Amino acid sequence: MSIKSEQQRVAAQTHIVNVAVAVIHYQEQYLLGFRSAKQHQGNRYEFVGGKIDADETDKQALIREVNEETGINIHDNTIVKLGRLHHDYSDKQVCLQVYKIELTTRQYDQHKYCQYGLEGQALTWADKDEVLAGKYPLPAANQTILTWLRLPSLITVTYALSDFDQHTDPAAAWLAYHRQHLAAQAWVYVRIKAPDSKAITKQLMQLRPDLQMIVPDDFTFDGSMLAESLLDQTASKSALTEPQVVATHLTHGDLMHWYAGAKDTSQKRPPLSSDQPIIVSCHDLDSIYAANQLAAERIQQGLPVVIGMFLSPVLATQTHPDTVPLGWIQWSALAAHADIPVIGLGGLAPDLLQDAKVQGAAAIAGIRQFLQSH
Numbered sequence: 001m002s003i004k005s006e007q008q009r010v011a012a013q014t015h016i017v018n019v020a021v022a023v024i025h026y027q028e029q030y031l032l033g034f035r036s037a038k039q040h041q042g043n044r045y046e047f048v049g050g051k052i053d054a055d056e057t058d059k060q061a062l063i064r065e066v067n068e069e070t071g072i073n074i075h076d077n078t079i080v081k082l083g084r085l086h087h088d089y090s091d092k093q094v095c096l097q098v099y100k101i102e103l104t105t106r107q108y109d110q111h112k113y114c115q116y117g118l119e120g121q122a123l124t125w126a127d128k129d130e131v132l133a134g135k136y137p138l139p140a141a142n143q144t145i146l147t148w149l150r151l152p153s154l155i156t157v158t159y160a161l162s163d164f165d166q167h168t169d170p171a172a173a174w175l176a177y178h179r180q181h182l183a184a185q186a187w188v189y190v191r192i193k194a195p196d197s198k199a200i201t202k203q204l205m206q207l208r209p210d211l212q213m214i215v216p217d218d219f220t221f222d223g224s225m226l227a228e229s230l231l232d233q234t235a236s237k238s239a240l241t242e243p244q245v246v247a248t249h250l251t252h253g254d255l256m257h258w259y260a261g262a263k264d265t266s267q268k269r270p271p272l273s274s275d276q277p278i279i280v281s282c283h284d285l286d287s288i289y290a291a292n293q294l295a296a297e298r299i300q301q302g303l304p305v306v307i308g309m310f311l312s313p314v315l316a317t318q319t320h321p322d323t324v325p326l327g328w329i330q331w332s333a334l335a336a337h338a339d340i341p342v343i344g345l346g347g348l349a350p351d352l353l354q355d356a357k358v359q360g361a362a363a364i365a366g367i368r369q370f371l372q373s374h
């Protein structure tokens with residue numbers, strides 16, 4: 001049985017309403033509808049979308065709903081899957097199939113002044129920052145979507161400390177290099193792979209308070225670190241008021257260890273960060289299923305969600321010369337199984353972003369090509 005018909009069978013049995021949700025945007029402007037008082041979750045904003053008919057694929061439903069509600073034809077746009085999420089509103093169970101679509105300048109120019117949709121509903125173009133800040137009340141299930149939307153298109157992975165072994169002081173050389181070459185405001189997956197990686201990460205944060213850090217799951221800031229940075233003016237206010245840690249990272253091994261514990265209740269499950277979103281690493285279908293389960297559990301438990309999945313290696317890399325890459329065809333087929341935004345990793349460069357989106361990537365990441373050369 002195909003995945004699609006399996007989803008429909010489960011939905012029919014449990015009365016889950018399958019919904020296609022279109023996060024339509026042009027640059028940093030996001031299109032919101034407004035749900036009338038008599039609708040489910042009424043008097044709230046929403047992304048354009050609606051029920052997926054039994055004979056439709058998600059994308060067919062998405063294209064139809066966007067056309068019916070706004071008149072915009074997204075057939076030829078790149079449609080990027082963000083994820084799938086189940087939400088129990090107690091009076092209704094929904095499974096949202098969420099996709100992100102960037103309009104062309106022409107499409108945006110044609111629709112930027114539309115205040116009403118084709119079904120008479122109010123339409124609003126809203127600043128991304130204001131949407132993420134919660135200025136537009138949305139249905140409760142959309143909180144997860146807003147967290148997914150924080151993920152940038154490009155993520156930089158650091159070099160390992162061992163890559164600086166030829167220096168007399170590898171930690172100082174690592175810091176000097178990354179301080180200089182990381183782009184402003186970059187999201188950085190700090191992958192130092194050394195015993196003193198916490199101290200080095202902390203120093204990088206102090207040198208570059210603009211960076212948004214993804215740190216290993218066992219990385220916790222203790223009170224003394226906070227007190228020190230309070231005293232240290234170079235840490236800047238933003239490091240304290242806007243914490244630089246945006247997510248913790250679970251390796252493929254950590255994830256599978258957690259999954260084994262999730263399946264076997266006699267095993268002690270490793271503790272996971274309860275105050276940060278999580279980014280996981282996956283290399284195959286088993287780990288994708290594990291990530292999906294973790295993502296669903298976090299939503300159910302009201303914990304910060306799984307914000308993304310590194311799926312690697314897409315192409316051959318210098319850092320892993322002996323690993324056979326997945327290649328785009330296999331990568332894309334695997335990514336389709338993920339219930340969370342998928343980040344392509346391995347042999348990529350920023351100028352491959354558009355190609356990667358066509359293959360189903362919400363974002364791409366890498367080391368060498370993502371560090372600025374100056």
Ligand SMILES: Nc1nc2c([nH]c(=O)n2[C@@H]2O[C@H](COP(=O)(O)OP(=O)(O)OP(=O)(O)O)[C@@H](O)[C@H]2O)c(=O)[nH]1
Pocket residue numbers: 017019021039040041045046047048049050051087092094096139140141142
């Ligand atoms: N379109 C849309 N629906 C959403 C969002 N978030 C969310 O939880 N939903 C839920 O998904 C379902 C959408 O189904 P729908 O649009 O076909 O149904 P409806 O209740 O609006 O109207 P209808 O049953 O009269 O067609 C609703 O239960 C709605 O509360 C969102 O951002 N956009």
